[in-house]
Amino acid sequence: MHHVIKNFLLCGINIVAYPRKKIAPFGITEFLLYNTLILDVNMSENSTINNNDFIREIIKEDLAAQTYKTVITRFPPEPNGYLHIGHAKSICINFGLAAEFGGRCHLRFDDTNPEKEEQEFIDSIKDNIRWLGFDWKEHEYFASSYFEQLFEFAVKLVKKGCAYVDDQSAEEIRKSRGTLTEPGKASPYRSRSIEENLNLFIRMRAGDFKDGEKTLRAKIDMTSPNLNMRDPVMYRIMHRTHHQTKDQWCIYPMYDFTHGQSDALENISHSICTLEFEDHRPLYDWFIKELGIHHPRQIEFARLNLTFTVMSKRKLLKLVQEKHVNGWNDPRLPTISGLRRRGYTPCSIRDFCIRIGIAKANSTVDVALLEHCLREDLNKNAQRMMAVINPVKLVVDNYPVDRHEEFQAENNPENPAAGSRPVIFSRTLYIERDDFMEHPAKGFFRLFPGGEVRLKYAWYIKCTGIIKDPSSGEITEIHCTYDPATRGGWSTDGRKVKGTLHWLSAAHAQSAEFRMYDRLFTAINPEAGDKEFTEYLNPRSLEIKKGFIEPVLASAAPLQRFQFLRTGYFCTDTDSSRANPVFNRITGLKDTWAKIMAKNE
Numbered sequence: 001m002h003h004v005i006k007n008f009l010l011c012g013i014n015i016v017a018y019p020r021k022k023i024a025p026f027g028i029t030e031f032l033l034y035n036t037l038i039l040d041v042n043m044s045e046n047s048t049i050n051n052n053d054f055i056r057e058i059i060k061e062d063l064a065a066q067t068y069k070t071v072i073t074r075f076p077p078e079p080n081g082y083l084h085i086g087h088a089k090s091i092c093i094n095f096g097l098a099a100e101f102g103g104r105c106h107l108r109f110d111d112t113n114p115e116k117e118e119q120e121f122i123d124s125i126k127d128n129i130r131w132l133g134f135d136w137k138e139h140e141y142f143a144s145s146y147f148e149q150l151f152e153f154a155v156k157l158v159k160k161g162c163a164y165v166d167d168q169s170a171e172e173i174r175k176s177r178g179t180l181t182e183p184g185k186a187s188p189y190r191s192r193s194i195e196e197n198l199n200l201f202i203r204m205r206a207g208d209f210k211d212g213e214k215t216l217r218a219k220i221d222m223t224s225p226n227l228n229m230r231d232p233v234m235y236r237i238m239h240r241t242h243h244q245t246k247d248q249w250c251i252y253p254m255y256d257f258t259h260g261q262s263d264a265l266e267n268i269s270h271s272i273c274t275l276e277f278e279d280h281r282p283l284y285d286w287f288i289k290e291l292g293i294h295h296p297r298q299i300e301f302a303r304l305n306l307t308f309t310v311m312s313k314r315k316l317l318k319l320v321q322e323k324h325v326n327g328w329n330d331p332r333l334p335t336i337s338g339l340r341r342r343g344y345t346p347c348s349i350r351d352f353c354i355r356i357g358i359a360k361a362n363s364t365v366d367v368a369l370l371e372h373c374l375r376e377d378l379n380k381n382a383q384r385m386m387a388v389i390n391p392v393k394l395v396v397d398n399y400p401v402d403r404h405e406e407f408q409a410e411n412n413p414e415n416p417a418a419g420s421r422p423v424i425f426s427r428t429l430y431i432e433r434d435d436f437m438e439h440p441a442k443g444f445f446r447l448f449p450g451g452e453v454r455l456k457y458a459w460y461i462k463c464t465g466i467i468k469d470p471s472s473g474e475i476t477e478i479h480c481t482y483d484p485a486t487r488g489g490w491s492t493d494g495r496k497v498k499g500t501l502h503w504l505s506a507a508h509a510q511s512a513e514f515r516m517y518d519r520l521f522t523a524i525n526p527e528a529g530d531k532e533f534t535e536y537l538n539p540r541s542l543e544i545k546k547g548f549i550e551p552v553l554a555s556a557a558p559l560q561r562f563q564f565l566r567t568g569y570f571c572t573d574t575d576s577s578r579a580n581p582v583f584n585r586i587t588g589l590k591d592t593w594a595k596i597m598a599k600n601e
């Protein structure tokens, strides 16, 4: 249901808001107040696949008209970086459509540029797609394995008089291409004979020329209003070792002379790509037509942009190379590897990709929606535990020094089948420093001198005093008494308390490191300002805290996810060990997205 579509020039972002359930439009001002501008949300009730988008319509028509018998899609990453959440959208669309229409989806590495590509990226891409829950089965392909075939295609075009060898430099070609208002100028080499072109092209392959000395260009139309049709370069000379074909080739085909032909060779029915390729479609179609090969249908959709992050691989690479983050799988990055290490579940990412839907207009999605999808999943499935992140000692003066006892703590109130576990109570505990205020602010319902609160699962306690470090003035101990008539955290006389605190027994707790991650950028759109995007990095995107956890957590498996009561969702980091447990904060408990939606109910 698409209700509101508004363009806001603010930040150069296109705002598209589609509220769930509601018929009346959103109050856009409320969005601005929330700093959450943009939603491109095609929400269907249970996040089931929305099968009314324009791509599905096209496919249904094509199948009905028998233009294609089987739906064959492909996901075509260039192995020049790690995949990000935008790629996840493309993966979900391509694999999703194939599954829905009983077809298949190929994984094809678009590896035509040996300069920037590496095996590491190929491995990570495969690993990421599998983790997301998709399987290309035996359909793993490399554009580079078509190099011989592509060369023959090029020869065919040369022989038809549809391609020529140009001696101009890349710079000269760029200059003579013209502009949107001016036609291009024909290259002085454009009218070479077919024989000469063929001979030169074969010599290009043989290595007779240096890098950049010659190119092969399609002979189309230097006056075309579409710049892509002004004799685009098909091949360039690069004396470079390729990660797959090694030193077999010193000429490499350009993307535009590779992609459609690879699609054709694999019998792709629908070649789904992002909007920036719309202007390349006439060229895609031209090559296919001139070569007389299978004609896949190119369909463009809007790429995913997210607030508070950057998505292009070039920018992600800069963040990694300049060490603004700790590698491609830094939990603050929007890479699949980063999200995974952060604690995201594959299910929440797939759910997000379904909810944002497929549109034809570029927009930016509020990162709060991604977090919302994650929380929905974790709320159902993550085990609750207690951890104290910023600890202060709490001494229960009327509790015997040598005593300790167990209380049963429920593992997941959303799922009674998850059972319970024992937690140990004793005289000296840790509680969260923030849960105490010596001079309570108005509306502060947690612990303060003379105040009473519940210790979750255990007892009511009343604060009787504090001890401070004489030099720094910092509180070092809080003293209290417990009420033995409140076992399990419930009073027998009907007395109510407003605050409930989590806690750990100091003698039994295990120390742990908490990596408190926050947004990597402080700007909604770090690319929109006049400064370099790295100027908007959030200096507090990672804060490391030393605190305590329930002892069993020390043996949690890597990347296991938990809800730490009242503090947020966390997962064990891959750096974690039994002796030095490390937890990443996945996200806080407060759901800003749900809040926005509730406001608009």
Ligand code: ATP
Binding pocket: 075, 076, 077, 078, 079, 085, 086, 087, 089, 090, 110, 272, 273, 274, 302, 303, 304, 305, 311, 312, 313, 314
């Ligand atoms: P980037 O611009 O981020 O570097 P790319 O387009 O160069 O990405 P490719 O490896 O060529 O990266 O992308 C593989 C596929 O993923 C392509 O079909 C591309 O259209 C799609 N894709 C890339 N970024 C996005 C995005 N933000 N949203 C949706 N699809 C995307």
Ligand code: MG
Binding pocket: 078
């Ligand atoms: Mg690309």
